[in-house]
Amino acid sequence: MAIHGIHHIAILCADYPRARSFYTTVLGARVMAEHYRAERDSWKLDLALPDGSRLELFSFPAPPPRPTRPEACGLRHLALAVTALDAEIARLAALGVACEPVRVDEYTGQRFTFFADPDGLPIELYEQVN
Incomplete structure (x- = not known):
């Protein structure tokens, strides 16, 4: 195995609009892509950090x-x-x-x-x- 870094960190949120605002407005992450997956009733937001690393923000109905x-x-x-x-x-x-x-x-x-x-x-x- 030749690991050379972290590609992304995935985060699950309970309230997608609130979390999206926090990660983009408060933390300043840049939106790379945003998709609504109707079959899962789920959002997936790809965010870029200044060093090239990424965060993935997911929403699902009623996460624990x-x-x-x-x-x-x-x-x-x-x-x-x-x-x-x-x-x-x-x-x-x-x-x-x-x-x-x-x-x-x-x-x-x-x-x-x-x-x-x-x-x-x-x-x-x-x-x-x-």
Whole structure:
């Protein structure tokens, strides 16, 4: 096997218009493609991030809630790299998105925080400097 990176991360949402707005307006992901799949009563939204990675946002009727946060089995959280953590926290706050207190990674010394998407999925902002 010759893995050379992550192609995409798939996220299931309960309220498609709300989640679409969050990922495009609040996080600034660019819409690549959007499809309604009538046979599944489901939306699929392909989103691009600035580094070339992708998010896939799916909706399905009545998905079960996430069991716990963040220690549920499966995807623990989505981590997004930023260069100016304080500026991003302020930008999110202006949009009504609350972030947890900033912490420092004990191994790398880098700062990070968490906030949640509209369905409670933990999203981490990880400050990468040099």
